[in-house]
Amino acid sequence: MTATTTSSAVARTYRDxxxxLWQRILLTREAAIIGLLVIVAVVASVSVRGFGQPITLTYLLLDVMPILLIALPMTLIMITGEIDLSVASIVGLSSVLTGVLTQAGLPFEVAAVVALIAGAVCGAVNGFLVTVVGLPSLAVTIGTLALFRGLAVGLLGTTAITDFPDFWTDLAKMRVGGSNIPLVLFLFLALLVVFTVLLHFTPFGRGIYAIGLSKSAAHFSGVHVERTKMILFVLSGLVAALAGIFYTLRFGSARGDNATGLELQVIAAVVLGGVSVFGGRGAIHGVIxxxxxxGVLASALRLANVTSDVINIITGALLVLSVVTNSFLAWLRTRRRAPGGKPRVEASTAG
Amino acid sequence: MQTDPAQTLAPPMLELSKVVKSFGPVVALRSGSLRLEQGSIHALVGENGAGKSTLVKIVAGLYRRDGGDLRLRGEEVDFTSTAQSKAAGIAVIYQEPTLFPDLTVTENIFMGRQPTGRFGRIDRKAMRHEAEALFQRLGVRIDPERPAEGLSIADQQVIEIAKAVSLDARVLIMDEPTAALSGVEVDRLFAVARSLRDEGRALLFISHRFDEIFALCDTVTVMRDGAYVATTPIADTTVDELVRQMVGRDVTELFPKTEAEIGEPLLEVEGLTRTGVFHDISFSVRAGEIVGLAGLVGAGRSEVARAVFGVDPYESGTVRLNGRTLPRRRPDTAIRAGLALVPEDRRKQGLVLESSVAQNIALVIRNELAKAGLITTGMENRAAKVWASRLEVKTNALSTVAGTLSGGNQQKVVLGKWLATEPTVLIIDEPTRGIDVGTKAEVHRLLSELAGRGMGILMISSELPEVLGMADRVLVMREGRITAEIDRSDATSENVMFAATHADGAHA
Incomplete structure (x- = not known):
């Protein structure tokens, strides 16, 4: 620290x-998950009969589409340190609203727009309770999980509405040209660009990370903590409603119990993708x-005739393992460097 | 260094000689030596980064040394865990103790080793009696039955000390215990420390405050750059001598406020009131002026600063900056209007500790940096580089995590982050708390320079020499009210302290 006297005349240079570069790219959790994904996909194509077929890709993408969509806003919410457990119920509610309104004679397009607005309102309710009333999002969204699901089932009972315009149900399953790429993938890619830019390349995104790492430091730096969270909850509701409309069209069926339990799959995937449940850490590419x-794991195992219970056990174990590895690696890093990091700095600045 | 023959015969309570500790290629402690005698209070001083914390952590069993001797009552010891160090009779009291807020004071003291009665039931009565006896012995009055939640930091420290005493710790290490205490609380802590010394315990007192060291300690050891410099009986040394030993040079002028042209009022606060916190606060800060805001801890100074900046609410009154009235509770508007606040709690409010230096510096100006609404790491790095080098932040890379920097360097990052907004008025709350002498002088020089260029500065400080040396005008707060406004030429430590402690301070 005597550098103040001995080296103040020398201009300091800073590396970025x-x-x-290779370490910053490869030694990340995101890189590890992408690597694992490639390995699992290669192994599955080689060893599981039928997995290598092009049609598998189509169904795989259609299957994971609702999760992919909802995971986008969920990533941003979880990076702020909050969580939204009500997304699957919003999927159900949006599905039912689309169905009921179409059955009542409204054009499908109008019904879908109403469902989207309802989704945004659901998100705003979550956001209001979290930011204005100041309740923890875990508690709030457990409550609204039940509330929105209750509304969905209450509106339609246990019946299903299956009468939708063919144009829209075909569109949901349509593939591009003669390929196996479903058209809906482009809807996802558009949203992917929007959320990636929002999180990684805007001042708003910088605020999201700051909130997750230190709410009070963000507040003292002029970040709108509450407004940011409100916007994210509304986006989450909106995208969940969109996923609900897709879900309805893909299966041609509006039901109150559509997508029950989907929120856990979304959160599992987001955490597996490297987003910290404590906030402040994570990136979109890891989540994807x-x-x-x-998705690949479940699809390959299903083709290999593994029962769904076992698939659940395997994905669950993978999730636990990934979280444990993460903490283990963090622990290893702090041991390899200076505990708490401070002494390292003391000495490195001493000369 | 003790000359008393009786004490040189008995082995010292704790002795470290030439202790070495490195982390990878980085040497944190080159040669740490220290000798604690029983019945004595020993001060350990040094700039931030001198290796004091590393040395304490080795004694506490948090780190294992790489070389050198560590002896307790003459016997070689090697702690591999904090539990071993505790069992050997060493207690460390940190600046901010960590108590269980929902448990009572008594339960906190006896956590993990509650006295039990029949069937292993916790004997609450015995526990309370013992706690009462402890407090009586320490001469403090804390209700043993109240929950720890809401206790002042001073009381929490006393509880940690009580815990140490009940464990019969022979060596007590206090790491900057007075940093967050007010004058009265410091006096009480010192009384407790003296009574522990008189019981024959060995105390190590780490502090940046020389007046306290000279008031309390018997011996002082100076460290610099991870190595032992000197140990001297307190009576045989002076502040100048210690500072010279700490920095390896003479510090001629610690508080170099230079004359600056005082201009128009920039920040005008009128009748600001928040019930129970501060009342009818009016003042102004003019261009080129440093206004000192003095007072005891808890007088409401930081609360006023936060309300003016917009992070805290207020009920009535107005804040005007450059003639424009600022809305309440809108820090972003205040920032855009040209106001900056370097907050009191650097680690919680000033910095996003887990973010990099670059991200921290670029956080407030992120909207200004963005082009067409988009921002990249490259833009942040370019902006951060300017401020890091202007303030001479000591780090190699901009991607260094802010939390790993020393206190002084963290403060520079906070300053850089706010100066990057090019404010017209800077509010700075405890500009040099917990930072070393060298950086302190740099911060003072910087503030003086900023004022010289026409910035208005409101400086909150609990260090009187800092206030008296830097401020053109001193405002004194007591219990939520401004009790005096004293011009630079009239300000003395006596009249400022008087206004801070007496209701009719204005007539001092």
Whole structure:
């Protein structure tokens, strides 16, 4: 620290990073998940009969589409340190609203727009309770999980509405040209660009990370903590409603219990993709890899005639393992460097 | 260094000689030596980064040394865990104790080793009696039955000390215990420390405050750059001598406020009131002026600063900046209007500790950096580089995590982050708390320079020499009210302290 006297005349130069580029890219949790995804996909194509067929890709993408969509806003919410458990219920509610309104004679397009607005309102309710009333999002969204699901089932009972315009149900399953790429993938890619830019390349995104790491430091730095969270909950509701409309069209069926339990799959994939449940850490590409990893694994195992219970056990074990590895690696890093990091700095600044 | 023959015969309570500790290629402690005698209070001083914390952590069993001797009552010891260090009779009291807020004071003291009665039931009565006896012995009055939640930091420290005493710790290490205490609380802590010394315990007192060291300690050891410099009986040394030993040079002028042209009022606060916190606060800060805001801890100074900046609410009154009235509770508007606040709690409010230096510096100006609404790491790094080098932040890479920097360097990052907004008025709350002498002088020089360029500065400080040396005008707060406004030429430590402690301070 006597550098103040001995070296103040020498202009200090700063490197941008303390690690080389390859380390910053490869030694990340995101890279590990992407690597694992590639390995699992290769192994599955080689060893599981039928997995290598192009049609598998189509169904795989259609299956994980609702999770992919909802995972986008969920990533942002979880990076702020909050959580939204009500998404699957919003999927159900949006599905039922689309069905009921179409049955009542409204054009499908109008019904879908109403469902989207309802989704945004659901998100705003969550956001209001979290930011204005100041309740923890875990408690709030457990409550609204039951509330929105209750509304969905209450509106339609246990029946299903299956009468939708063919144009829309075909569109939901349509493939591009003669390929096996479903058209709906482009809807997802558009949203992917929007959320990636929002999180990683805007001042708003910088605020999201700051909130997750230190709410009070963010507040003292002029970040709108509450407004940011409100916006994210509304986006989450909106995207969940969109996923609900897709879900309805894909299966041609509006039911109150559509997508029950989907929220846990979304959160599992987001956590697997490297988003910290404590907030402040994570990236979109990791989350996408996380969703696809769970999807590929489930699809391959199903083709290999593994029962769904066992698939659940395997994905569950993978999730636990990934969380444990993460903490283990963090622990290892702090041991390898200076505990708490401070002494390292003391000495490195001493000369 | 003790000259008393009786004490040189008995082995010292705790002795470290030439202790070495490195983390990978980085040497944190080159040669740490320290000798604690029983019945004595020993001060350990040094700039931030001198290796004091590393040395304490080795004694506490948090780190294992790589070389050198560690002896307790003459016997070689090697702690591999904090439990071993505790069992050997060593207690460390940190600046901010961690108590269980929902448990009572008594339960906190006896956590994990509650006295039990029949069938292993916890004997609450015995526990309370013992706690009462402890407090009586320490000469403090804390209700043993109240929950720990809401206790002042001073009381929490006393509880940690009580815990140490009940464990019969022979060596007590206090790491900057007074940093967050007010004058009265410091006096009480010192009384407790002296009574522990008189019981024959060995105390180590780490502090940046020389007046306290000279008031309390018997011996002082100076460290610099991870190595032992000197140990001297307190009576044989002076502040100048200690500072010279700490920095390896003479610090001629610690508080170099230079004359600056005082201009128009920039920040005008009128009748600001928040019930129970502060009342009818009016003042102004003019261009080129440093206004000192003095007072005891808890007088409401930081609360006023936060309300003016907009992170805390207020009920009535107005805040005007450059003639424009600022809305309540809108820090972003205040920032855009040209106001900056370097907050009191650097680690919680000033910095996102887990973010990099670059991200921290770029956080407030992220909207200004963005082009067409988009921002990249490259833009952040370019902006951060300017401020890191202007303030001479000591780190190699901009991606260094802010939390790993020393206190002084963290403060520079906070300053850089706010100066990057090019404010017209800077509010700075405890600008040099917990930072070393060298950086302190740099911060003072910087503030003086900023004022010289026409910035208005409101400086909250609990260190009187800092206030008297830097401020053109001193405002004194007591219990939520401004009790005096004293011009630079009239301000003395006596009249400022008087206004801070007496209701009719204005007539001092």
């Amino acid at each position: 990073y303390d690690r080389p 890899a996380g969703v696809l990893l769970i």
